[in-house]
Amino acid sequence: MDRRRTLKYLAAGTALTGFLFTSCADDKKYQVAGVPKKAKNPxxxxxxxxxxxxxxxLSERSFFTSDEAALINVLADIIIPADEEYGAATDTDVFTFIDFMALDRPDFQIPLRGGLQWINQESRRRFNKEFVNISESQQIEIVEDIAYPFDAEPAFTQGARFFSILRDLVACGYFSSKEGIEYIGYMGNTPHVWDGVPQEVLDEHGLAYDQKTLDECVDQSKRNETMDWSGYEL
Structure with a gap:
């Protein structure tokens, strides 16, 4: 299974969507000072x-340096690369999300900055260059050693811990973007169309709908009409 498909299933099967996909509030009580009353919540x-x-x-500040941002973007695209249909993580600007989270959650700052330093030190140790300047195959070689925390060798413990944090942030940023939401097929509170119990199931149990139920409950052309229960016994 490829990396993007694995991430898709992980995102779809967790509480990520419930945490990230919240509604927009335009009510005046949610106004920012200096923002016009009728302006949408930015x-x-x-x-x-x-x-x-x-x-x-926080959105007007930045925690990471430009060099750190470049390194995060390279790692983000290794975690979620482009495919034939969707763009890579950086196409959704996940860095902005990660940068915001580092400011919003200061406990991320030391692990992330220390991890970025570890990545570059390991890259210089192996290839005498910083991570963004080595080849893609060399980058993957390093990532493979830290991508699986339970299998990582003791020498790679710090790198594996950092990579797990970064991977979670990249996934959160990507799958809360417009493209990421489309990728996992998240539809939000979309009503389903119910067209009744399948006929083969009704036949198996010797049951059938009466015409009134078919007309008022199953006929989709009348789905917005209020049900009249006056002809039914409770």
């Missing part, structure tokens, strides 16, 4: 005024 989700102000301040 962050796309419901927040208290204090949270909005804090998010606004």
């Amino acid at each position: 962050f796309g989700y419901g927040r208290t005024p204090e949270e909005l102000e804090r998010d606004k301040n």
Whole structure:
């Protein structure tokens, strides 16, 4: 199974969607100071005024240096590469999400920055170049040693711990983007169309719908009409 498909199943099977896919609130109580009353929430989700102000301040700052950003982008595209249909992680600007999270959650800062330093030190040790300047096959060689934390050798423990954190952040950033949501087929609170119990099941049990139920409950042309239960016995 390829890496992108594995990530798709992991994202679809966790609480990630419930955590990330929240609704947009335009109510005046969610206004940021200086933002016109009728302007949409710039962050796309419901927040208290204090949270909005804090998010606004964080979004105007950056934690990582430009060199660190370049390294994160290379690693992000190794974690979620492009395929014939969808772009790579960097095509959804996951770095901006990761940078924001490093500011929002300071406990990420030391593991992430230390991990980036570890990656470059390991790259220089093996190939006398920093990670972004080595070949793709050389990059994968290093990543393979830290991508599976339970199998990583003791010498790679720090790198494996860092890579696990980064992989989670890349997946969160990617699968909460418009492209990532489309990729996993997330439809949100979309109502399903019910067209009744399959006929073969009804036949198996010797059952059948009466015409009133067919007309009022199964006929999709009437799905928006209120059911009239006056002819039924309870």
